[in-house]
Amino acid sequence: MPKESHGLETHGLRLDGQGKPLWLSLELTYRCPLKCTWCNNPLDFEDYAAKELSTEEWKQVLRDAREIGALQLGFTGGEPLQRADLEELVACADGLGFYTNLITSGIGLNEERLLALKAAGLKQIQLSLQSTRADMTDALVGARAHAHKLEAARLIKAHGFPMVLNMPVFRHNIELIGEMIEWAAGLGVEYIEFANIQYYNWALLNRDELMPTLEQVREAERVVNEWRARLGKAMTIYFVIPDYYEGRPKACMNGWGAIHLTIAPDGVAMPCQEARVIPGLEFESVRDRPLGWIWHESPLFRKYRGLDWLPEPCGSCSEKEKDFGGCRCQAFLLTGDAANTDPACSRSPHHHLVQQAVAGVVAPLRFRKPLIKRAAGAVSTAFMEG
């Protein structure tokens, strides 16, 4: 989830890297019944199933993270409902003082589990929905999911949870944004987030097919603004123009190792959910090292923390405190060096790479390449561990 934390307001809290991991994301598992072509899980997600932390290990992570000041907690994945101990972990987190958020596809959420989660102290649910049309949703996620998702949405509201409806946005569904807002308003959804997908892992494989045209993005922005004016305070609508189009890099994660801490299913601690795409970094697992040491002291978290490490043109840039040089993972994936300025920035010497990708988007395509669906066995690195 390399993102601008537009949903995470942090008034008065320190964002300078000397701070605390205010936002903790636990990727409980990479298992998931869906096959989304924009999934940001690693390509070798299947290899993690055997290495998932146990219930007791996750509880220790929760205690250790509270010790170092974590407050907001997202249970994510994969599909976190695939873990039968989700309710137990929510209860543990609630008891420790976290504000608990569940980030789910809705698959596996029935009334029984919803009641158990509520009893455990769960505060909020973020539900993903890809379109307002059943055939499109089902095709996009590679499963008969639409009806389950609508039922999940109904249950979530019926049981009084606040809800963030998350719609990942790309070329295929961007024109349904208005319909989606109308539907969500009817259901009483408080927050809706249009997540212009970001191009890592599976999404990067499918980038040429998924990326919307600039005209589509501008039209979507116009529709969003119209609805914002119409709905006022009844619904908060998050919509950020993707960095590929803006010439400005995103303030990714509010800076590396500043306020975000993610724990992968195998216990590896990361500054963001994509960080493992960067080769040559030394990742540490909570199985081997204390979490406090990993956050404060480990070479990984110190590597791009703060502003001192910034290369040119970032080092002398007046906007460095706004965007911290952008996204490390994107810099690596597009330029081959994570320490480069994010090429989404118009001042990056590699900005032409992003411009080329945007210019290459033409719609409608006469001959569409099939999208590569997230699938087991596509990539495995397990053999390397012998």
Next chain:
Amino acid sequence: MDTATLPADARPRLSPHYVFRWEESQSAFILLYPEGLIKLNPSAGAVLERCDGARTVAAIVAELQAAFPAQAAEIADGVRAFVDLACDKGWLRAA
């Protein structure tokens, strides 16, 4: 943005889904809500602590003025301004 002024006999209380509590690691009162958090300064914390849906705005002002008599005028203005802001932000609702 227009900020409506809450009448003195309104009884503000925390919006549903918001958690207000003391956080030792920040040495401050904080507000937690879906995907967000806010650290409150001591005066904002003192006001929110009293927004329980039972006390009126006037009662909150009186209580804080009794605690800090030297700053009576500032407290009257400050409490009203903060309560209005907090309602506008959606943290508080007037009951």
